[in-house]
Amino acid sequence: MKKTVKKAVQKAMPKPDLALMGLADAARAVAQGKVTAQALTEACLARITDWQPRVNAFLKLEADAALKAAKAVDRARKRGAKLGRLAGVPLAHKDMYYRAGKETSCGSAIRRHWKATETATALQRLDAEGALDLGRLNMAEFAFGPTGHNYHYGHAHNPWNTDRITGGSSSGSAAAVAARMVFGALGSDTGGSIRQPAHYCGLVGMKPTWGRVSRAAAMPLSFSLDTVGPLTRRVEDSALLMEILAGADPRDPTASMQAVGAYVAAAKSGAVRGLKLAVPRRYFWDKLNKPSAECLEAALKLLSKLGVKIVEMTPPDMEMVTAASFVMISAEAAALHASWLRTRPNLYSDQVRGRLENGLAVSAADYIDSQRWRSEATAAFLKAMNGADAVFAPVADRPAPTIEETDVAGKPEAAKTIAALTRLTRPINYLGLPAMTVPAGFVRGGLPIGFQLIGKPFDEAMLYRIAGAYEAKQPCHQQVPV
Amino acid sequence: MKSAKKKANITPLTPPAKAAAALQPPLIAGMFAEAGILLRPGRADIIAGTLGVATAKFRTQAQKLAFEREPGLFPAAPVEMKKGKR
Numbered sequence: 001m002k003k004t005v006k007k008a009v010q011k012a013m014p015k016p017d018l019a020l021m022g023l024a025d026a027a028r029a030v031a032q033g034k035v036t037a038q039a040l041t042e043a044c045l046a047r048i049t050d051w052q053p054r055v056n057a058f059l060k061l062e063a064d065a066a067l068k069a070a071k072a073v074d075r076a077r078k079r080g081a082k083l084g085r086l087a088g089v090p091l092a093h094k095d096m097y098y099r100a101g102k103e104t105s106c107g108s109a110i111r112r113h114w115k116a117t118e119t120a121t122a123l124q125r126l127d128a129e130g131a132l133d134l135g136r137l138n139m140a141e142f143a144f145g146p147t148g149h150n151y152h153y154g155h156a157h158n159p160w161n162t163d164r165i166t167g168g169s170s171s172g173s174a175a176a177v178a179a180r181m182v183f184g185a186l187g188s189d190t191g192g193s194i195r196q197p198a199h200y201c202g203l204v205g206m207k208p209t210w211g212r213v214s215r216a217a218a219m220p221l222s223f224s225l226d227t228v229g230p231l232t233r234r235v236e237d238s239a240l241l242m243e244i245l246a247g248a249d250p251r252d253p254t255a256s257m258q259a260v261g262a263y264v265a266a267a268k269s270g271a272v273r274g275l276k277l278a279v280p281r282r283y284f285w286d287k288l289n290k291p292s293a294e295c296l297e298a299a300l301k302l303l304s305k306l307g308v309k310i311v312e313m314t315p316p317d318m319e320m321v322t323a324a325s326f327v328m329i330s331a332e333a334a335a336l337h338a339s340w341l342r343t344r345p346n347l348y349s350d351q352v353r354g355r356l357e358n359g360l361a362v363s364a365a366d367y368i369d370s371q372r373w374r375s376e377a378t379a380a381f382l383k384a385m386n387g388a389d390a391v392f393a394p395v396a397d398r399p400a401p402t403i404e405e406t407d408v409a410g411k412p413e414a415a416k417t418i419a420a421l422t423r424l425t426r427p428i429n430y431l432g433l434p435a436m437t438v439p440a441g442f443v444r445g446g447l448p449i450g451f452q453l454i455g456k457p458f459d460e461a462m463l464y465r466i467a468g469a470y471e472a473k474q475p476c477h478q479q480v481p482v
Numbered sequence: 483m484k485s486a487k488k489k490a491n492i493t494p495l496t497p498p499a500k501a502a503a504a505l506q507p508p509l510i511a512g513m514f515a516e517a518g519i520l521l522r523p524g525r526a527d528i529i530a531g532t533l534g535v536a537t538a539k540f541r542t543q544a545q546k547l548a549f550e551r552e553p554g555l556f557p558a559a560p561v562e563m564k565k566g567k568r
Contacts, residue, residue, distance in 0.1 A: 317543075375556065
């Protein structure tokens with residue numbers, strides 16, 4: 001009788017939604033046999049059924065293949081086979097990571113049915129650890145847009161308020177991870193495309209040092225600025241993915257040989273007492289709106305309480321750094337797209353075509369000078385840090401604006417709007433430094449905002465250390481969009 | 483005497499032409515035509531305007547670059563060395 005009652009109570013109790021777990025927790029649960037990969041995948045698929053019509057995160061869902069792979073992981077575990085660090089964890093990625101034999105649209109009409117002939121190193125490394133791939137995620141056309149608008153496949157919507165932008169260009173990655181449709185996703189960051197959507201959607205977004213993660217068989221936009229990195233809900237999750245993604249790659253000569261740090265250990269260490277954090281009020285705080293400023297001050301206060309020493313810094317002329325980065329990205333993107341601009345210009349959206357055309361009028365001398373000044377600018381920024389362990393800065397001037405107010409395609413104000421949305425992230429790509437968005441809290445209207453930690457070259461571990469300690473006291477990931 | 487020597491070392495400078503922020507729209511249109519890229523009406527003006535702001539700003543910095551400076555990212559970053567260690 002007692003057993004029957006217990007069973008009835010268990011049946012009546014709502015089952016915990018497995019999709020709400022963190023990525024690292026989910027990986028541990030599968031490894032320990034507490035949950036099956038199939039159950040995790042089904043939980044994600046249920047979330048996708050619920051959220052996809054509202055946020056348009058996926059361009060292509062590979063449910064059957066993912067379920068098949070999940071069952072294979074479960075069988076392997078039962079057999080006692082050695083599992084990878086991500087075995088059975090459903091992920092999905094920005095549709096610019098090539099997978100041999102599969103379509104990769106790059107968010108564009110030009111590559112709508114284009115099939116890749118090779119697989120991106122980033123995907124190979126995730127596959128090798130047993131991660132599941134649920135499909136291809138929405139993105140800005142050719143990763144050249146900071147809002148999440150896509151005129152070919154529909155705009156992505158912010159799960160916290162579907163009238164708002166996700167940010168971009170990793171729009172689908174941010175929407176999918178924030179809506180708990182997947183546990184993590186790859187994005188790419190050339191001017192803020194990981195950090196800025198992470199800010200608008202309440203996520204952890206890591207833009208590694210230029211050269212830290214291989215870009216082999218990932219769609220290029222601007223080879224001097226492009227970086228590959230993850231979007232996740234928790235700091236430890238990001239650290240785990242970065243440990244797997246980072247490192248030298250014979251397929252990408254720009255991938256650094258520097259040893260990969262112990263990112264997970266750093267994220268969990270909690271040891272931040274005595275660290276020095278520099279705050280560049282000039283430029284970064286100039287246009288910050290009041291609620292965001294208040295939230296960031298509270299974050300600084302919390303970090304200070306944890307024993308972090310907060311010091312002011314005067315950064316070099318960031319307007320100049322932004323101008324140099326504009327010259328660089330414009331020229332490089334235009335060079336990559338010149339052939340298509342000749343042969344099929346009508347297949348670009350107005351906004352992307354316009355931005356690409358700008359670059360064709362940049363002089364070679366200006367472009368080369370943007371390359372020549374780069375190391376000087378980076379050195380000046382590092383010098384201004386004056387021995388600080390990292391820099392604390394806003395990611396954007398305000399929380400997510402509406403989709404309508406940022407829909408500027410083809411309008412004269414497009415360049416200004418785009419520049420305003422990326423003015424705090426773009427310069428860091430030019431400097432090549434690692435930077436990550438950490439969820440700071442929520443402002444009125446329930447919209448999340450984050451802060452940006454900027455580090456020294458290849459010092460991602462330091463960013464994880466500070467971010468992990470902050471998250472332990474301010475666990476924003478516990479709030480879930482409904 | 484000293485002043486004459488000093489004067490002798492000075493290379494006569496051509497007065498710099500007034501720097502244009504960006505190419506003029508007709509030149510941009512011509513450049514695109516030469517490259518075989520169709521430019522929509524009015525776009526040359528927008529390109530000139532957009533580039534003008536960024537390139538004019540950046541050129542003020544570029545003019546200060548040392549002649550010998552080569553492209554790079556991290557090599558020139560200051561290397562922190564502990565005292566007494568090489």
